[in-house]
Amino acid sequence: MRKQEHSLFFGVDKITVLTYALLVLMGWLNIYAAVYNEDHQNIFDTTQKYGKQLIWISSAALIAVFILIIDAGFFTVFAYVFYVILLLACIAVPYLGREVKGSRSWFRFGDFGVQPAEFMKFATNLALAKFLSNVNIEVQESRRNKLSDILKNYQNTIIAAIFLGLPLIIIKLLQDETGLAIVFVAFIITLYREGLxxxxxxxxxxxxxxxxxxxxxxxxxxxxxxxxxxxxxxxxxxxxxxxxxxxxxxxxxxxxxxxxxxxxxxxLEDHQRVRIDVLLGRGTVNLKKEGYNVNQAKIAIGSGGFFGKGYLQGTQTKYDFVPEQDTDFIFCTVGEEWGFVGSSAVIILELFLILRVIFMAERQRSPFSRIYGYGVASVLFFHLAVNVGMTIGLMPVIGIPLPFFSYGGSSLWSFTILLFIFIKLDANRLVILR
Amino acid sequence: MYQSNLSERKIIISTFFIVVAIIYISRLFYLQIVDDQYKLDARNNAFRYRTEYPVRGYIYDRNGKLLVFNEPSYDLLITPKLAKNCDTMALCKILEITKTEFLRRMKKATQAPNSPRKESIFEKQLSPKIYAALQEKLYRFKGFDLQSRNVRKYPRPIAAHLLGYVGEVSKDKAAKDNYYKEGDYIGISGIERSYEEELRGKKGTQIVMVDVHNKTKGRFMDGLYDTLAKPGKALYSSIDIDMQEYGEKLMTGKRGAIVAIDPQSGEILCLVSSPGYDPNLLVGGKERSRNFTKLYYDSINRPLFNRALMAMYPPGSTFKLIDALIAQQDNLISRSTSFPCNRGYPPMGGHPRCHAHPGVDLTGSIATSCNSYYSYVFREIVDQKKYPKFEDGYNHWRDAVRSFGPNTKLGTDLPYDKPGNVPSVEYYNKVFGKNHWRSNTVVSLGIGQAELTLVPLQMANVVASIANRGFYYTPHCIKGVGLEKKLDPRFKEKRFTYVQNQVAYDNVHDGMQQCFDAGTGYASRIPGIVACGKTGTAENPHGDSHAVFSCFAPRYNPKIAIVCLVENAGFGGTWSAPIVSLIVEKYLTGKVTRPDLEKRLIEADLINRKNLLGSGHH
Structure with a gap:
């Protein structure tokens, strides 16, 4: 028994890990299709994005293993430390990082880049979980009328809102990354679960x-x-x-x-206003300009039909009609090449992972773990809903990745850390009560 | 702090997630399965349908000599989006256009219905010189490409009206007919028009995939859905290219038409409309429209006008043959019948006028072309006792005439043939008032004048029916389509005329033979051939009479029925008869035994009244 407890994978929820692995694999296959090019067919070609993504995936696996090795207590103890360090990194990056394609959210290391804002998600989740689990939470209704009473009553709610608002505002204002910033709104779901x-x-x-x-x-x-x-x-x-x-x-x-x-x-900024107009069909949308992305995304997905055009057979995908198709618009590749069957399957699989996380969160004895688990589910759901929603014209275009699918090291690392901390916490649920 | 009443919120949250997922999947169902628009849009994005143009069918003459073939020509195409930073000046220099013109075309290629991403034609049918210069340097002009198309080529500069020409399809036609896209070629007149479907073949389509920059990325499914172009069918014409050429040569400097038919099959041997033009003028890009404009605005000679099919002339005396035949069929006259002639038709005070032909019989009346005789014959037919009502008699005559082809659409395989006119009772009722006209009022119809008009092709058809003794085949100029040389069955059907009395034909043939032997065609006797002919002088209100000559030869087992009409040339025996005589001789014997006559005819310029050694005769 003791021996088992010390095993690396003791208590690790295999279903979650397998679902994760499946999504990452499917993601990579679709990235390969999205950047597929007859001249570069070697999958290990690191000048190509699918080659790079292989590096990201293997390093993400190492990170996952590392998280499973270290003691779960580490995350509770250092929750605020992570939060503060990453918050500082987010503040520093516009001044210290290199500007890439007009974006000021990257630290660059040679060919590879890292976005600290991506890692803000798990740090905020940790901090929020720690804060909410430590207070006798009263994020709840009040029947008293005095203003001071109301404030007092909502004290914790306000502090929680500050935990979420800080990264949101910093990332939005300093880095101008709406997509990365708006994610923190997702934690409202966690707050709701905890009594908001x-x-x-x-x-x-x-x-x-x-x-x-x-x-x-x-x-x-x-x-x-x-x-x-x-x-x-x-x-x-x-x-x-x-x-x-x-x-x-x-x-x-x-x-x-x-x-x-x-x-x-x-x-609003012009491009945001335009995106809202495109979504709501206000005025005339020029399909060559502001409406181009969404229209091309819909064309790629819509032309997939029931079974799709077949792997590497998507004309819209192969010939680059959809911009950003390996990152934010990766779902178009799924839609075109795998059709209704494939795209529904991806949504169902992602949803399955999210519901599984909720299920796991509910079986935690420690509030910290539960709150953290809901944070994971909220963040994943928000990404899924906004990312897929924008490709099928149900959401305005906001540049956020599809979890585990989209190309990009930071986002893959970030989602892996986010998820595996929870897997680790879950694995530990039987060991001690925190 | 764990509150049990909050745990039910997990259900609300999970339900919310599931509902959102269901909405998304329904939306996917709509996009991917219900709505087909996106599939279409995707094809428009990534597929380019390249048209492969089939080779247009060749046209051969009756002896297998080439009348029309194709020559490759090149169009310069442009895809404006790809044509960035190209050396405009160098290209302008090669194309011999100004920079303004260059920019104008560039704009045209960018705007609807063209698009910056789509190929459109920048310059049509490059001249060989420009093509050679351009081909070498094409790599320097990004976004430009050459497309090969075929244009028509004519080994001999003849038969322009008959063959017709090919040009760009009209907007209307392209809109109505799915087969054509704007810029496609289509047969516009002549054989090119009437046999368009056979000649054009079938276009093929290649589906090429392009990326977002419109760069070609290869064939869709390795060409599985491509269709090959099917070449057009060859046409085997009944035209004798040598006769056609000879006829056009003889008609030099004259306005008019020659139509020759093989009476035994209805095949048209030659169809000359003069003045003509070199059909090679109406191919090619820039020159084509320049030449067309020039020909189109020549209002005096009207070279584009196909006189053989469209010019309605009074047949003049050649029409008397039909009267003679009808009257015999109705037993109104016999070979020995004669009528008074006093330098004209006595009952109408000497009109129509005539030379003195006292007491000629039927054959003599034909040989000497007696107007008075046929005025009587006309009245005999119209006023015969069988028809107590005058109008019925007139209609009887009219129907009998029409059975030879006049005032009917013959239904040839050439477009635009005019029906000619044999005036109806209603017409004359309108002109003179009902019951206010009699056979005498319109007696000049009997000698092929008044409102009576035929197109030269109909005149030749009348001769063919007479040569055949009572029937004709619908005249046609294509005797076989494609390798199997198929012939439309309607051209194999005999069409019988009203007159089936064989003795009547013997008598008329005798008269026509006499025309050569001792009559109005004596000067144009054909050495060694027994031919039958009839002169005509078609009076025309606009100027000098038209000279007409009808002929078939040999008399027994006739091989050719021919009509020649020369506008404003006066008496038929002077100009038309010798032309016919030379053509018939050359066709039947392969020789020309009268080079002096030939030379005189070729040199005679009736249009400008030059080199006229013969004189008009009335």
Missing amino acids: SVNFLIFGLFSALLFVLSLVMDQNTLMIILSCIAALSLLFVKRNRKNIIIISTILITACGVVFGTNYVYNH
């Missing part, structure tokens, strides 16, 4: 809905409709003071969001 008031989510979803509505329809009409709904609801509820206040507050907030939309929309 459902009103936050309802408010969030409601605002998002109003944001979209006020972009696709006339704002005055929308405002009249909202007022009508408010008036109607007054007819159906008790018209006491409390209800009237609640309903008018909601109405005023809604109108605020509608007005705010204009402000936010007009203060």
